[in-house]
Amino acid sequence: MKDEVWKMKFKIVKRKIKDIPVLEIVDKTKVDHKLPLVIYYHGWQTSKELVLTQGRKLASQGFRVCLPDAPNHGERHQNVSSVISLTFWNSVQGNLAEYEYLRDHYVSQGITSNLFVGGVSMGGITTCALLTHHTEITAAASIMGEPSPLHFRMRTIERATERQIKLPSDYGDLLSWQDRYDLAENPETLAGRPLYIWHGTEDYKIPIESVQTFVKKNQNQAHGARIQFEIGTNEGHLVQIPIMDKVAQFFAENKTLDSSKLDI
Numbered sequence: 083m084k085d086e087v088w089k090m091k092f093k094i095v096k097r098k099i100k101d102i103p104v105l106e107i108v109d110k111t112k113v114d115h116k117l118p119l120v121i122y123y124h125g126w127q128t129s130k131e132l133v134l135t136q137g138r139k140l141a142s143q144g145f146r147v148c149l150p151d152a153p154n155h156g157e158r159h160q161n162v163s164s165v166i167s168l169t170f171w172n173s174v175q176g177n178l179a180e181y182e183y184l185r186d187h188y189v190s191q192g193i194t195s196n197l198f199v200g201g202v203s204m205g206g207i208t209t210c211a212l213l214t215h216h217t218e219i220t221a222a223a224s225i226m227g228e229p230s231p232l233h234f235r236m237r238t239i240e241r242a243t244e245r246q247i248k249l250p251s252d253y254g255d256l257l258s259w260q261d262r263y264d265l266a267e268n269p270e271t272l273a274g275r276p277l278y279i280w281h282g283t284e285d286y287k288i289p290i291e292s293v294q295t296f297v298k299k300n301q302n303q304a305h306g307a308r309i310q311f312e313i314g315t316n317e318g319h320l321v322q323i324p325i326m327d328k329v330a331q332f333f334a335e336n337k338t339l340d341s342s343k344l345d346i
Contacts, residue, residue, distance in 0.1 A: 092141050094134075099150075099187045102180050103157040105130050107137045107147040117146040118220075118337050119188050120198045123177055123205025124149070125226075126170060129156030133202060135323070139330040144337065146193065148184055152177050152204065166247055167238045170204065171257055174231075177208040178263065181216070196220045196340065198333055200278075202321055203227060203288065207234070211263035214271045221276035221308075221336040223329050226319055228288050229296045230266035231257075237289075266292070269300045276308040276339070278332040280325055282317030 093113055095106045108117065120140050124133045130149040137147040153176030154160040154169055162169045181199075188194040199222045201209045206227015213222055228234045235257055242249050250256060261267065279297065281290045290313070300306030310332065314325070 092138060100183045102183060103151040105149040107141040109141055116193055116195050118196050118198060119194045120145045120200060120333060121148045121184055123201030123208045125203030125205055136326045139326050140333060143330050143334040150184060166242055166249060174204060174208055178211055181212055210265040214263050214265055214268050220339050223278040223332055225280050225321055226285060226288055228292060230264050230292055231260040232264050233292045235260060266296045270305045272305045274305055274308055276336045278310045280312045280314060282314035284316055284318045287319040
């Protein structure tokens with residue numbers, strides 16, 4: 083019954099922007115209105131359909147929502163490379179490269195008032211990385227993400243060493259783009275924009291410690307004054323419905339914010 087109610091209220095369109103498969107969600111009464119846009123990224127080895135509930139919750143707050151499939155995922159599924167994390171980072175970098183195609187598609191149609199970005203897990207990593215380069219993003223939400231790709235890479239190398247898994251000798255150079263997309267290394271690029279972070283204390287896939295360090299170092303600085311950090315006590319690497327509601331509420335509270343006029 084609930085799914086039928088959602089279908090009655092929202093227009094959900096499956097389309098491709100360039101070659102990027104997306105789901106677009108918008109209130110049926112506001113299809114042609116100029117609305118704030120949220121681009122929301124899914125996690126590793128999932129797909130856009132797995133964040134559809136979050137998308138509906140955002141649309142119910144008056145947003146137009148774009149849910150893209152990451153490279154190697156969903157409609158673009160590819161087998162995972164035998165080189166540890168290679169497909170993962172290729173997917174993140176692909177999200178970063180394709181972001182402007184998504185942004186420009188909606189901006190060029192004149193149906194976007196301001197722009198927001200969010201994501202879960204790999205999508206949270208994508209979100210934090212985008213903040214380092216795109217000042218047009220008004221506010222963002224990283225759920226179970228990682229602001230430091232460099233720290234994540236270091237953990238990958240440590241795990242590979244422990245398990246005696248061979249990595250390319252130039253592994254760091256192959257991923258050298260991460261230096262400039264690391265929000266922990268470039269925190270001033272946050273520039274006072276609102277950033278909602280949620281992370282569970284028992285997350286074994288992306289441990290919370292690096293996230294806590296980032297928040298502690300930056301929350302009391304001007305550029306990080308609008309970081310909202312919520313800890314999920316005894317929570318693992320899983321997003322529950324109440325967290326989705328909080329994400330939607332966070333974006334709703336910042337819906338009319340003009341990032342170009344933030345007082346930092």
